Amino acid sequence: MADDYRVILVKLADRLHNMRTLQFMPERKRKTIAAETLVVFAQLAHRLGVWLFKTELEDLSFKYLYPTEFQRLDKLLSMRRAQYTSTLAAATHDFSEILRRDKMFKEHNIKLEITGREKGMYSLWEKMRRKTKYKNNIDNIDDIIALRVVLDIQQLAGESDEDFANRGAGYCYHALTLVRKLPNWSGGDSLKNYIAFPKPNGYQSLHVTFIHHDAPVPLEIQIRTRQMHEVAEYGMAAHWIYKDEQRGDGEQKKSKMRSRRVAWLESLADKDGDLRKDAQQFVEEVLRDELGRRCFVFLRDGTILNLSRGCTALDAAFKIHSEVGLHMQHAVINDKKVPPFYQLQNGDRVNIVTSDDAAPPREWLAYAFLRSTRNKLAAHFRRTKKEKERAVDLAAALATAATAAAAIPLVH
Template sequence: MELYEELISRVKSYNPRLNEEFLRQAYLFAVALHGDQKRHSGEPYIVHLVAVAKILAELELDEETIVAGLLHDVVEDTGIELAVVSEKFGAEIAALVDGVTKLSRLEFRSKEEQQAENLRKMFLAMAKDIRVIIIKLADRLHNLRTLEYHTPEKQRAIAAETLEIFAPLAHRLGIYRLKWELEDLAFRYLEPEKYRDLTEKVAKTRAMREEYIRQATGILKGRLEETGINAELQGRPKNLYSIYRKMERQGKDYSEIFDTAGIRALVDTVRDCYAVLGVVHTLWKPVPGRFKDFIAVPKENMYQSLHTTVVGPQGEPLEVQIRTREMHRTAEYGIAAHWRYKEGRPHDKEVEAKFAWLRELLEWVYEMRDAR
């Protein structure tokens, strides 16, 4: 029950109107149906279900998605009819559970048989409700967190599938906090020696890197205060897999990769973003060809930010990202940000505009399906 209480506490922290009794009924329903089922770790199966729901709560998703997270395996693993889920918890939650169940039954092809076909299947599955995919991503993430209890062959298969399908999908949906952990955990099992080697190298330079970031942050913070700009500055470490990919791509060792960490500045307005950029470029010389304006030209997954690399303190390169707090929420949660709890959960024109790219993508997927 302790894990369940943690889940309730997390959901209530962003959703003060949570129907706690409804969530409790879903939890008890899952406990009763899964009974004595165990995970490979030996833990009761309910531990996995609550963990998935907690990952969804970390994304601050709505009550229906949290409940569906708790119930996502009841049809697949207990034999209960979907109609029973619909009767007890409503058609919306039943549809989410049904979507995850169908997705779990998909057989994905190996890399040689084309990633495009795998992604096509995933996009078709999310055509009705993207929350189905978000639940599946949370399910995959917790499975990776407990992958140590599987055989090496199973570990490699799941890790490879994650890098081929699930991490790219999290990227496409802009849910970077899931993408980074999916990648790093998959990397750990797919290339264990390279993972250990890179982990050790990063650990050895951590203190030096953190001191450099502290120094640069202090200088920038002082200059921003002088100019009257209110900004929150954060250190920004890169995930291991992205460092590894850059090393492979450039044929370099870790010691030769210069932008393994940087600074992120969060501000209130777009005007402030460009003002901070001006301060950064006044303080430190920009590296040619390293400036990108994703505010003026957002990525297709709604990501917006200013990126620049400068020659920072001590002549060392420093990567700086600048964005508004709202842009940062979208960067962290991606498309999930638009199912976060809101009073009344309005669907304004801005949100509709942001979903335009997704509708176009789904139309393309349907055309592919019809052509087959």
């Protein structure tokens, strides 16, 4: 299983290297590759929990797919970056002081690593799009900047993995208690407890938001152990870091093995790193097999549709919404009017023109590439047939009633 994860990591790294040189390709090719990256590779990294790749894959895709929005957000962040930097510096100093002075951490030889980070631009843009309260005020977002507190804890001789994990969680809660006591920082009441309730991809951490009295910029504090941090950075591959450790191995030997494996993972994301030729060839074969069956097209609002290769404009209409498909008049692809049976190509710009009076003819069943499209059309035709039959039955009943009424003599 670890080998499978390493193969996937090599694929992610290869795509990341390609994205870093995307500016040298024609615009249409850039958009197609960026769409594939955002929909397939970034999602794969997300599901595996590999934040080491996910954020950069998303941000590079964002830059090429939505350049106007990217530049606008970049400008907003640049205007605030000095404030973010000073807030992170003050937080690093204050939180380091109280944690490093703690008597229990000293006695138990707990090492601390404290680093700051800025939220990924695509993730930030998505949050602003999804939630109305963030649309016009970036300053309302409480996790644009964060301070990560990573606790290095040594596993005791004879200590089970479960006990070790529980002890690490206990130190995290102790650190949370300490940082809540800082005098110049307010907040700290709303806790997101991903240690007690991990995310589906295994992510664990304590998240809590503070605001410094002299700089009202929200700051998220993330507290986790080294093991939790490696799962956060490398996802499922983190289990491979600790794989094959023997109970009898000394801590020094275990540490060397972990260091080598962490170095290998980090080298994949190295800007100057170079994949082995055979690994590149393998990746290209996999990509041809997997992505050769997909087609990525763009709607007018920038939404990406991930369709099967061979899909038609009609399939895209039903993918958007059943009502769009049922009221489709025609499609406009790359600014040209096309019929419903037009076969979509990677990177096409798609606009479906609808009308309330439009209705699909039965021959459209032959234009549908996707089974789901054919099923929706068939269901519509069955429904309209029943409605017509009911209308005919109702007309006949009304006619019969009218005839019967006419036969009844009037009473004077």
